Amino acid sequence: MRQETKRILRRLFRNPSAILGFSLLTFFILVAIFAPLLAPPVNSFNPSMKLPDPYIMPVVSWKQEPIPPTTKKDVDPQKLGREPIRCIDYHPFGIIGGRDIFYGVVWGTRTAFKVGIIVTVISTLIGITIGSISGYFGGWVDEVLMRITDVFLSIPFLVAAIVLTTILGVGLDKVMIALIVFGWMGSARLIRGNILQVKEEQFVLAAKALGVRDVFIITKHILPNTIFPVVIQASMRMGSLVITAAALSFLGLGAPQGYADWGALLSYARDWMLEIGEHWYAIVYPGTAMVLFVLAWNLVGDALRDAFDPRLKG
Amino acid sequence: MPEPLLIVRNLKTYFYTEDGVVKAVDGVDFEVYEGETRGIVGESGCGKSVTSLWIMRLLDEKGRIVDGEIIFKGRNLLELSEDEMRRIRGNEIAMIFQEPMVALNPVYTIGDQIIEAITLHQNVDEHKARKMAIDLLRKVGIPEPEKRIDEYPHQLSGGMRQRAMIAMALSCRPSLLIADEPTTALDVTIQAQILELMKELQKEYGMAIILITHDMGVIAETADRVVVMYAGKVVEYADVKTLFNDPKHPYTYGLLTSIPRLDIEQEKLKSIPGVVPDPLNFPSGCRFHPRCEFFEKGKCDVSEPELVEVAEGHKVRCYFWERVDEVKKLEAEKV
Secondary structure, three states: OHHHHHHHHHHHOOOHHHHHHHHHHHHHHHHHHOHHHHOOOEOOOOOOOEOOOOOEOOEOOOOOOOOOOOOOOOOOHHHOOOOOEEEOOOEEEEEEOOEEHHHHHHHHHHHHHHHHHHHHHHHHHHHHHHHHHHHHHOHHHHHHHHHHHHHHHHOOHHHHHHHHHHHHOOOHHHHHHHHHHOOOHHHHHHHHHHHHHHOOOHHHHHHHHOOOOHHHHHHHHHHHHHHHHHHHHHHHHHHHHHHHHHHHHHOOOOOOOOEOOHHHHHHHHHHHHHHOOOOOHHHHHHHHHHHHHHHHHHHHHHHHHHHHOHHHOO | OOOOOEEEEEEEEEEEEOOEEEEEEEEEEEEEOOOOEEEEEOOOOOOHHHHHHHHOOOOOOOEEEEEEEEEEOOEEHHHOOHHHHHHHEOOOEEEEOOOOOOOOOOOOOHHHHHHHHHHHHOOOOHHHHHHHHHHHHHHOOOOOHHHHOOOOHHHOOHHHHHHHHHHHHHOOOOOEEEEEOOOOOOOHHHHHHHHHHHHHHHHHHOOEEEEEEOOHHHHHHHOOEEEEEEOOEEEEEEEHHHHHHOOOOHHHHHHHHOOOOOOOOOOOOOOOOOOOOOOOOOOOOOOOHHHOOOOOOOOOOOOOOOOEEEEOOEEEOOOOHHHHHHHHHHHHHHO
């Protein structure tokens, strides 16, 4: 067993892109864990006062003298509006909509993980359950479940998510529900196809001949032989889900106003699109975080496939 | 005669497909006594495997039993609930398969799989099951079982895998073992070893074996009594010595004369002309008549002969089995 683990680890860290993926992921995990240290959720006037909800970005304002240097000459810090301000000493990534971008990016990492993991895990579990029942039992069960899947697939994903979020109301949990409801079909189809193939294998018949129950035949004998494509797909979807969630936030449907979320940060920048050359930081920092997050999951997905696929074992 | 362990009586299994009804097994009778080896022999597609899968009740809903019963230890297996059947599978009736390469799950070590088989029907803890698994592996002749138990199927050779399969099948000391072409996928030297192993284990465990094969050589070596099947029907039924020395059915006779022999001078190997008929469309009358050298128009293609008992324990389904005798006599005079 230990030998097998060693082999998997060796495969996992064999190629440079896998190493890059895991380092990026580790970096994001560290940022998420140490968010309270990197961007302390405290009142900027009184550092001993904790913010009521660290996930709501505090509104930046300052009263200290002399006025902190900004790159924007004509700004009156007393009358901070929604416009972007670059002020490297106090707000390394700048300010937009009255919120510190650095704070938003750091705490937004937690939001990204939360959305990504919860949505992916739940929707994949739903997909696996439906897909494996459908594939294993076949017949009319398969027919009914697959037609339901088709119905869900026929609705454009983003439109469906927007409609459902609008019905449910604003809030991160509502976004997650919408993403789960319209996000399980891919894994269901994938696992069904694989099960149709594997259930004809002789070892499944052999397991039946030993008197193994249907439940255990699915979970112990069929799933381990079919699950890898689904796990890989899930890890890649983890990244792209964050983009979808950001898109919903960007449209104003996702996280509530001021919530630390990369998409919400980008939506502040929407009003400054025409002067984007001047206010590049408003897009580049949250945007880079998002791109790297997606890249990390995709690379990890690839690495997992190379390492775990039992058919590539030699 | 003691009560048979397993009686298959008038078993009929039809598959209802879109193209029509496939009469895969059409009235098969035989019985298996404790400790004996019952051979079922026939060409591919004659219904041997379907019969064995029905004894285990492992066919899906497409294949339906039309008639018949399978009595095992006094209980009709066809009437048991799925739950009761599961307690019999692997525990009282075990099965080994043709392809050891694909009959083992590639993601588990052979140890995991044998331990699963043990704990499924016996109330033992993991540690004890592992010890039992190692003993089993040793018994089936796998060297260094303590090490081999943690290996994956792909790390073992074909013969070793078949041994592991046998270990798995024997884990609960079944009283009946169904071996579906257990040696077909193995090369000849390994075949002999596996057959030898099965014989030894049969003696030790006192179990009955149903050996399904198309290989007359395997039958000669291991079976006690034989059922010859053709196109879903039993055509001949005899103990192994009688079958080889005195075949009565033209099909059996054809099978036996198409084995290459070293003891007689042969110009050309004999063979049975034609192929197994399409199960969707069996010939009328005797299903063997289009390929039979003793075919008589107006009789064989009109009505089907019944199984007749020509000697004690020797049954044949043919109108003209006496003619086979005559031909055999002629052949014998030639030599």
